[in-house]
Amino acid sequence: MTLQILLNLLIAAIWTMLNDTWNTLTFAIGFVLGAFILFGMRRFFSAPFYGRKIWFVLKLAWLFVIDLLVSSVVAIGQIIRPRLNIQPGIFRMETRMKTEWEISLLANLMTLTPGSVILEISSNDGLMYVHAMDVPRMKEGIIRTKDKFEDVIIEVMR
Numbered sequence: 187m188t189l190q191i192l193l194n195l196l197i198a199a200i201w202t203m204l205n206d207t208w209n210t211l212t213f214a215i216g217f218v219l220g221a222f223i224l225f226g227m228r229r230f231f232s233a234p235f236y237g238r239k240i241w242f243v244l245k246l247a248w249l250f251v252i253d254l255l256v257s258s259v260v261a262i263g264q265i266i267r268p269r270l271n272i273q274p275g276i277f278r279m280e281t282r283m284k285t286e287w288e289i290s291l292l293a294n295l296m297t298l299t300p301g302s303v304i305l306e307i308s309s310n311d312g313l314m315y316v317h318a319m320d321v322p323r324m325k326e327g328i329i330r331t332k333d334k335f336e337d338v339i340i341e342v343m344r
């Protein structure tokens with residue numbers, strides 16, 4: 187995959203030099219042209235075409251932004267109530283992540299969303315200990331979010 191990205195950058199640089207116009211638009215056109223060329227030559231590479239990984243990275247970013255907005259609205263709704271009606275607590279959650287990079291990415295994405303914090307990770311057992319702002323109401327939503335993130339992280343990393 188790294189070889190394909192480097193070849194694509196090389197094709198974009200050559201396109202920019204051949205057009206003798208040094209600007210971002212010319213480079214971007216060369217990059218897109220290079221992506222089409224590499225897609226057509228994908229059978230000559232041992233690794234699959236890297237565009238699929240880029241799609242899953244964008245999907246992961248989109249899922250994170252949506253989850254960030256939704257959890258922010260829920261957290262703000264809990265905070266601005268006249269009476270604080272929450273039951274904070276810690277619960278255990280299992281994960282399918284295997285490598286340290288995958289576990290770190292999942293833990294960081296979940297910690298960055300308001301309302302939950304990953305306290306501890308037991309990589310041997312695949313367990314995460316999560317502190318939630320309102321455990322009875324948020325536990326199932328946090329687990330659903332974790333499952334969505336895990337599916338996309340597995341596609342990005344493996």
